[in-house]
Amino acid sequence: MRPRDRSIRYPAALLVVLILSGCAAVPDMRPQPRAPVPTPTPVPQEPAPAPVPVPQPEVRAPQAPVIAGDTRPQRQAPPNGTDTMGQAPPAAARVPPPPAVVALAGDADRHMADGQPERAAAALERALRIAPDDARLWHQLAMVRLHQGAAGEAESLAAKSNSLARSDRALQSDNWRIIAQARRLRGDERGALEALERARALQPGRTG
Numbered sequence: 001m002r003p004r005d006r007s008i009r010y011p012a013a014l015l016v017v018l019i020l021s022g023c024a025a026v027p028d029m030r031p032q033p034r035a036p037v038p039t040p041t042p043v044p045q046e047p048a049p050a051p052v053p054v055p056q057p058e059v060r061a062p063q064a065p066v067i068a069g070d071t072r073p074q075r076q077a078p079p080n081g082t083d084t085m086g087q088a089p090p091a092a093a094r095v096p097p098p099p100a101v102v103a104l105a106g107d108a109d110r111h112m113a114d115g116q117p118e119r120a121a122a123a124l125e126r127a128l129r130i131a132p133d134d135a136r137l138w139h140q141l142a143m144v145r146l147h148q149g150a151a152g153e154a155e156s157l158a159a160k161s162n163s164l165a166r167s168d169r170a171l172q173s174d175n176w177r178i179i180a181q182a183r184r185l186r187g188d189e190r191g192a193l194e195a196l197e198r199a200r201a202l203q204p205g206r207t208g
Helices: 003-026 098-114 117-130 135-147 153-165 169-185 191-202
Strands: none
Touching: 098 117, 098 135, 117 135, 135 153, 135 169, 153 169, 169 191
């Protein structure tokens, strides 16, 4: 090789080395991948406090109005429909019979006084068609049948009256006396005595 060719080749090789070293020194400008963002840990929440119950005012039964000048102690209304002694209030007063029933019962009394039991019984049967739940009409008809000697019918009518008399002890006692007489007419002396005992137990003023 000639000396001139070497002088040209060395500078060219040096230039290539410099270019390669410059390329190696250039920093990498490509975008770097981002690191994953960590998910935040949820903060535990405290439970809501339980509501505090609000005390309710006491509700009392209304008091009866105080009348001016009335010095008697006022009583509260009973909670269960009974008085303070534990007893039920008295029953309502007996409803008076219709005027037609009163008139027919009066006719029956007059017919009996005149010795006409059949006409008396007919008047009472008409009254019972108007007021079939009147215990006194059944009692009155039982007396008429007993006067006629119909012992079985008289006892049945007196028992019917007792079933409707409810708390009328005096009327029940009279009915048992009719039953006692009817049983005696039939020859049932023992049954008559038992009926008389029940009549005495129901007399007003006795408790048993």
